[in-house]
Amino acid sequence: MNTFGGPAFFIDRSDINTDEIIPAKYLTEISKKALKPHLLEDLRLENSDFDPRSPALQKATVLVTRSNFGCGSSREHAVWALEVNDINVVIADSFARIFRQNMFNCGILALEAAPEDIEKMFNLKGEVEIQVDLDNGRVTAQSRETGERVESSFTMNPFDLKLVRAGGWLAYADQQYS
Amino acid sequence: MGKTIAEKIFAAHLRDTPAPDNMVLDLDVVMCHEITTPIAILDLMEKGMDRVFDPGKIKAVIDHVTPPKDSKTATQAKIMRDWARRHRIRDFFDIGRNGVCHALFPEKGFIRPGYTVIMGDSHTCTHGAFGAFAAGVGTTDLEVGILKGVCAFRAPRTLRVDVTGTLPAGVYAKDIILNIIKRLTVNGATDLIMEFRGPVIDDLDMSSRMTLCNMAVEAGATSGICLPDATTARYLWPFISKDYESLDAAVADFATWHSDDDAVYTQTLTIDVSDLAPQVTYGFKPDQVKDISELAGSRVDQVYIGSCTNGRIEDIRAAASILKGRVIADHVRGILTPATPAVYSQALDEGLIKIFMDSGFCVLNPTCGACLGMSSGVLAEGEVCASTTNRNFNGRMGKGGMVHLMSPLSAAAAAITGEITHPGELLN
Numbered sequence: 111m112n113t114f115g116g117p118a119f120f121i122d123r124s125d126i127n128t129d130e131i132i133p134a135k136y137l138t139e140i141s142k143k144a145l146k147p148h149l150l151e152d153l154r155l156e157n158s159d160f161d162p163r164s165p166a167l168q169k170a171t172v173l174v175t176r177s178n179f180g181c182g183s184s185r186e187h188a189v190w191a192l193e194v195n196d197i198n199v200v201i202a203d204s205f206a207r208i209f210r211q212n213m214f215n216c217g218i219l220a221l222e223a224a225p226e227d228i229e230k231m232f233n234l235k236g237e238v239e240i241q242v243d244l245d246n247g248r249v250t251a252q253s254r255e256t257g258e259r260v261e262s263s264f265t266m267n268p269f270d271l272k273l274v275r276a277g278g279w280l281a282y283a284d285q286q287y288s
Numbered sequence: 289m290g291k292t293i294a295e296k297i298f299a300a301h302l303r304d305t306p307a308p309d310n311m312v313l314d315l316d317v318v319m320c321h322e323i324t325t326p327i328a329i330l331d332l333m334e335k336g337m338d339r340v341f342d343p344g345k346i347k348a349v350i351d352h353v354t355p356p357k358d359s360k361t362a363t364q365a366k367i368m369r370d371w372a373r374r375h376r377i378r379d380f381f382d383i384g385r386n387g388v389c390h391a392l393f394p395e396k397g398f399i400r401p402g403y404t405v406i407m408g409d410s411h412t413c414t415h416g417a418f419g420a421f422a423a424g425v426g427t428t429d430l431e432v433g434i435l436k437g438v439c440a441f442r443a444p445r446t447l448r449v450d451v452t453g454t455l456p457a458g459v460y461a462k463d464i465i466l467n468i469i470k471r472l473t474v475n476g477a478t479d480l481i482m483e484f485r486g487p488v489i490d491d492l493d494m495s496s497r498m499t500l501c502n503m504a505v506e507a508g509a510t511s512g513i514c515l516p517d518a519t520t521a522r523y524l525w526p527f528i529s530k531d532y533e534s535l536d537a538a539v540a541d542f543a544t545w546h547s548d549d550d551a552v553y554t555q556t557l558t559i560d561v562s563d564l565a566p567q568v569t570y571g572f573k574p575d576q577v578k579d580i581s582e583l584a585g586s587r588v589d590q591v592y593i594g595s596c597t598n599g600r601i602e603d604i605r606a607a608a609s610i611l612k613g614r615v616i617a618d619h620v621r622g623i624l625t626p627a628t629p630a631v632y633s634q635a636l637d638e639g640l641i642k643i644f645m646d647s648g649f650c651v652l653n654p655t656c657g658a659c660l661g662m663s664s665g666v667l668a669e670g671e672v673c674a675s676t677t678n679r680n681f682n683g684r685m686g687k688g689g690m691v692h693l694m695s696p697l698s699a700a701a702a703a704i705t706g707e708i709t710h711p712g713e714l715l716n
């Protein structure tokens with residue numbers, strides 16, 4: 111199983127859809143790697159500049175965002191676009207169902223945390239490092255600049271945890287079902 | 289305690305309960321298209337698992353970009369074609385017989401009340417119109433579905449939507465569902481199954497019920513579902529007549545799936561449609577919905593009539609009722625994409641294609657095309673389209689383009705005037 115955590119990237123918007131995570135024109139790719147340069151290419155944020163090529167996003171392995179992340183199309187390409195960019199944790203107030211399932215099906219994490227805790231994470235200064243403790247259902251976010259920490263808990267559906275431990279749904283189903 | 293229709297379907301298909309709130313279901317139909325399936329096929333091949341659980345339960349179509357627009361889409365089509373051949377998947381629909389999946393598969397009689405259905409496509413919820421549990425899934429779920437014939441879901445929780453009153457003239461299922469999404473917001477129904485009930489739903493034809501269920505996912509729902517009744521049985525009769533003595537017998541059998549009177553709902557929403565105006569979206573989320581009069585006069589560059597939401601014969605008839613004897617505005621590009629070959633052929637027989645062509649519309653072959661901005665009508669930066677599709681996301685129909693979702697009738701009205709227009713002004 112992967113270990114989860116690392117530098118975080120914050121996106122301050124709700125309802126980010128999978129068309130924004132990876133536009134339909136790249137759905138003609140049949141290799142996951144080909145999606146790498148196009149992650150979040152069409153995302154527009156109202157009150158800030160968003161640059162999909164920013165070094166902070168390139169470095170990140172954790173994405174922190176608001177509610178209903180991953181709504182819209184069922185394309186698992188959205189998850190793969192994150193995966194091939196080494197992002198294997200998304201923390202949000204809530205997720206769209208298909209996206210959330212696709213994350214766990216790939217053996218990576220869609221974690222729902224309390225909006226207050228997420229707000230506090232957004233308020234941390236400078237670069238933020240996030241650690242995920244799967245066994246105890248805890249997330250720790252820490253500012254590298256000030257050392258300030260935000261602790262939050264998440265509850266994971268026990269089945270989703272099994273999927274992550276098995277390395278995804280295909281591996282799990284292959285063992286369990288004839 | 290009584291059960292909802294979804295609970296009955298889940299109970300009848302339960303293979304495993306891997307955790308208290310999770311249910312692994314046996315699948316009756318696994319549907320595949322060329323955007324999300326090829327990558328599943330390649331992955332299964334790479335893992336030495338290139339098998340299918342039951343070729344008779346797999347239905348496959350090339351519909352999103354067809355005919356192919358470039359060598360990448362041609363390759364996707366080829367991977368599907370070769371796979372279907374290799375596994376003897378009889379129900380595979382290629383050029384000449386292909387159409388938009390969620391319009392084509394119901395038309396072929398593949399969906400029956402009480403079925404469990406998945407597809408690597410979020411609008412799979414459309415098939416709930418038949419009283420089936422039908423959900424969109426990702427590629428990994430699709431792979432497991434293809435290989436093992438199972439899929440995992442959370443235990444069903446249902447949002448009951450009661451639609452009452454009398455539908456005013458010129459107001460359609462599309463307007464009802466847009467209004468429901470406006471009330472619920474884009475995640476108001478996340479993890480819920482939306483059960484459509486009430487006298488208005490009872491009176492809707494299958495095409496309209498499909499329009500309703502099609503957009504359930506735009507409020508975050510796992511699926512939409514209608515109770516299967518005489519309307520369902522009449523639609524399916526050509527496919528089920530050998531299984532039942534009479535239509536009444538089929539209706540009685542279908543009724544066993546109906547939610548019990550004492551079934552428990554997580555939430556209930558009642559809407560009276562008697563005063564409902566035609567609805568239209570603004571902005572880039574499907575819950576940004578207004579009465580059409582509030583947007584009247586906004587200019588459009590393109591009008592698109594088609595898709596799994598509104599590309600069926602009933603939709604084309606509605607639009608034609610406005611286009612007949614009229615010509616579309618000079619600055620407007622009108623595009624009609626009948627959803628399936630049968631729809632196209634029927635529209636030809638009824639003289640509807642001629643009406644569209646005479647009015648200045650371009651008529652395309654059945655495909656998803658512009659709906660997801662992949663081909664056949666992509667917008668340029670800054671352009672606006674009045675569209676009968678289901679998503680107005682930023683860039684959906686082309687980078688920098690904007691889409692207003694509306695009914696076929698409203699879209700036809702926009703084509704004539706070149707701006708968002710209350711269709712009532714053109715109905716006589």
Ligand code: SF4
Pocket residue numbers: 352388389390409411595596597655656657659660677678
């Ligand atoms: S018509 Fe549009 S929404 Fe429907 S299946 Fe095709 S791309 Fe998806």
